[in-house]
Amino acid sequence: MPRAEGARSHGEFGEIRLDRVSRGFDGVMALQDLDLTIRRGEFIAFLGPSGCGKSTALNCVAGLLSLTGGSIWVDDRRIDELPPERRGFGMVFQNYALFPHMTVRKNIGFGLAMRGVPKAEAEARIDAAIRLVQLEAHGAKLPGQLSGGQQQRVAIARAIVVQPPLVLMDEPLSNLDARLRLEMRHEIRRIHQELGRSTVYVTHDQDEALSLADRIVVLRDGRVRQIGTPEELYARPATLDVARFMGYRNVFEGELDGDQGERVAVRRNDLRVVGIPRDALGSGRRAAVAIRPEDVLPGPEGADAISGVVESVEFIGREYAATAQTPTGLLLHFRSHQRLHLKEPVHLRAAPERVLVFAAEEGA
């Protein structure tokens, strides 16, 4: 088959469609029935804890892993049978995977050389890519002479210089220190906005996913738990799992106690909270409550407040992150604007619209 077919670089495509993509390893399903349509120019994040199948999904799209079920389509062309070199997607690896024996320029130009791009054009495109990632002074260096952040920039430049229809990034920031990670996050966002390439980004860090992605795919145990915009996932997680992952640190179970249509109440021993139902809840069933620490604030004593004593206080910058223990032994995470003392009594409240009520997990 002629090379141009697979290595089509100017990706004039409408969408990439994953249809029930599955991958098993020795009978264990690492990824099951992933359905996703990636629109042109869209930034998708695969988010989940380690072992959730997010890297498996990415490698399946890249062609580094074969599928055990399902198919992948670029518009109406099926590509899941093609080897990676014929798919023409750019990929940024977790450990950068720069070729240690080639200079920065050679690394970036590798994909162009493989595609037989004429020398003059290749040089011009390498120059543009080096400028884009701000490495003008380092073109002649070997990767070993660069810092982690610079290596990451080379990896990004190498992946995008071939103008792939889709850029795949596998936890590209996980090896960088906190400050550099934030910097590179803005860089990736900037490059995406500048070039508008469709991107799939794998991460276990919800902040990264929330700040970068147009849509987030939350995976757990190889299955999709929720697909939505960052705003949707943040405010309305579909399941308790997703809620936990999106920073709802206060999760406890109780009995349903009154249903007022838009609101439900949950009772646990002597405390009662009101929130928004996220699942179909039968009456009298057990329910799980999820609240973010940021939404729990101390206030005056009252029947609607949850009373407890302060267990720990941590200064986190603008405010304090604290925990309090109720008389029945429940530990609640909350925020306070004032420094609290250990064992000091507090009365905590959360606005009902910020309290999510899920059906209790089976066997939990």
Next chain:
Amino acid sequence: MTTHVAEHPPAAARPTLRRRMAAAGWDRTTLLVVPAALFVLLLFIYPFIYGLILSFEPAKGGVFSNYATFFSDPYLYDTIGTTMWLALPATVLNMALAIPIAFRVRNLRWQRALTTILVIPITLGTVLVAEGLLTYLGPQGWLNRTLIELGLSSGPVRLTHNYWGVFLSLVITGFPFVFLLTLSYITGIDPALPAAAATLGAGPSRQFRHIFLPLLVPGLAIAFCLAFVQAYSVFPSAVLLGAPAGPTRVISIAAYQAAFEQYDYSMASAIAMIMAAVQLVVVVAVLAGRRLFYRGPMGSGKG
């Protein structure tokens, strides 16, 4: 690791001798090198120097007369070429076999079992392999019987007591060594590198040419040198499987005959020195070529 910080509180402004030694890289751990260094000195350097001096003290004639004799007698100087003609092709063939096999084995689940089988010839030693080959490849051996039974050959194929017997034994005993070294070099390459090359449009053959080969060359050069030196000093199989008076009269046989048939230790030393010099020339040439390639870490980034 090798510093002893806070072992003793600094008593005076001037650091203790131990601290000053440690700062220069000498501490108790470094001293562990001493026995090994002594061992090398006593068992390698000393005999070498002794042999070198001995080779310049011939039974008769001037200082260089041993060397003059060697290079004026074709029966002696031909052994350089004879040995080269055995060692070089055998080493090249071993490398050519080891690289693709190591690439294949790298991904196999039963890599350990296969590796073990391939290592056995090393542990057997050359004499046992030579004896095995003698019966297996001989005129009445299984190979020839099978060939004749199958009608593939009218008479026995001569594979012993000639060049091919020695060549085969060098391949069989040398291969596992080259293979193991090559396998370790290949598995030392980060699998993300060929994967990255693939996503950039390089198929398997171009991944090999642009990624694997340049990263492997330095290691392969070392493997080649070690295998070549081993092959060049061939002795038992050249005697047992070869024709030690003719086509496989290798240089070590010449040295042996000088030492134990003519009792001319001085001449034997001279031959040994010539042998070492030839090996050195090849090794230096290969290592010089290696300098042209990248020799840094084979990983990628900070991983």
